[in-house]
Amino acid sequence: DAGVTQSPTHLIKTRGQQVTLRCSPISGHKSVSWYQQVLGQGPQFIFQYYEKEERGRGNFPDRFSARQFPNYSSELNVNALLLGDSALYLCASSSASGRDSETQYFGPGTRLLVL
Amino acid sequence: AQTVTQSQPEMSVQEAETVTLSCTYDTSESDYYLFWYKQPPSRQMILVIRQEAYKQQNATENRFSVNFQKAAKSFSLKISDSQLGDAAMYFCAYRSYESIGGFKTIFGAGTRLFVKA
Numbered sequence: 001d002a003g004v005t006q007s008p009t010h011l012i013k014t015r016g017q018q019v020t021l022r023c024s025p026i027s028g029h030k031s032v033s034w035y036q037q038v039l040g041q042g043p044q045f046i047f048q049y050y051e052k053e054e055r056g057r058g059n060f061p062d063r064f065s066a067r068q069f070p071n072y073s074s075e076l077n078v079n080a081l082l083l084g085d086s087a088l089y090l091c092a093s094s095s096a097s098g099r100d101s102e103t104q105y106f107g108p109g110t111r112l113l114v115l
Numbered sequence: 116a117q118t119v120t121q122s123q124p125e126m127s128v129q130e131a132e133t134v135t136l137s138c139t140y141d142t143s144e145s146d147y148y149l150f151w152y153k154q155p156p157s158r159q160m161i162l163v164i165r166q167e168a169y170k171q172q173n174a175t176e177n178r179f180s181v182n183f184q185k186a187a188k189s190f191s192l193k194i195s196d197s198q199l200g201d202a203a204m205y206f207c208a209y210r211s212y213e214s215i216g217g218f219k220t221i222f223g224a225g226t227r228l229f230v231k232a
Contacts, residue, residue, distance in 0.1 A: 033220070042119075042206050042222035043160075048213075055217020090160065092220075104220065106152075106160035 002027070004093050004107035012113045013081050021076045021110045025093030031055075032074040033104065034066055035090040043090055049074055050096075078112075086114045117142045117211050121223035128197045129231050135182075136192045136226045138207030145169075148210040149183065150220070151192045155203040163205070166190065194228075202230045 005024045013019050025032050031050040035043035048056035049068035068074045072093075078085055088111050092104040118141045128134035140149070151163040166174045166183050173181050178198075182191045194201055207223040 031217075035220075035222075042208075042224050043220075045219040045221065048217045048219060050217060055215050056213045056219045058219060088158065092160075103162050103165065105162075108157075108159050 004091055004105050006089075006091050006107040006110050008110060009108070010111045010113075012115065014115050015081055015083060017081050017114075018077065018079045019081060019112060021078075021089050021091075021112070022073065023076070023091030023093075023107060024073045025091075026105055029093035029095050029105075030072050031094045031096060032068055032072065033092045033094075034074070034076045035092065036060070036085075037088040037090055037109070039087070046076065081114045083114050086112060088112075117144075117209055117221050119207055119209050119221050119223040121207050121226050123226045124224070125227045125229065127229040127231060128194070128201075130199060131196055133193060133195045134197055134228065136194075136205055136207075136228070138190045138192070138223060140188050140190065140207070140209050142188070142209065142211070144211065147212075149181075149190045150208040150210070151179070151181070151190075152206045152208060152222075153201075153203045154206065154225075160206075164192065197230050199230050199232060202228055204228075 007022045033048040034046040037043040045058035047066045052068045063079045066076045088109040090109045091107045094104045120139045147168045149166045153161045164176045178195045204225045206225045209221045
């Protein structure tokens, strides 16, 4: 079975632009989480979605938004890009949510560079 | 707010020897999960081992084991018989639960492990 997939793998944008990152979870997984990993740091939680509803939100500005589709894939949108948004964006999926959730499986990430 | 601290930015171990990576966390909850993830240079984050807080027994997965001290809020990872393929960044992580039925995983800053041949 395919693991978590993310697209694109790399992306270069300029300040002020908008970007959309995509994630497809493992087949049968209904929960998707997004993380930002700045170089040299641990991942920071951005959002968690389950059954198309937002179930968790990290400490990120409103420029960051996400959604989950009926097939459980997800998009992360970032508006008005800043230099500090340059990072590896990780998507992770799990079969359930809350205390019923088990292991999260991570995708390879999208490397975003903002110039 | 929950926090996860990894006080060792880098560690080094000789091949075939044992190394222990440290992690402490802060929480007021009693029910949670703790994880160790490995991130090789290729970037894909891989689960190494997980521990449920209500279980007293320390988790083990082949050469990987943890020392979970709930009262001390400590969760260290021991790698036995270290192999060259163990070289990676290791992240300690804590899973907290949201009131709206979700969860979020809080990661430490990571420990880079070097394995010497």
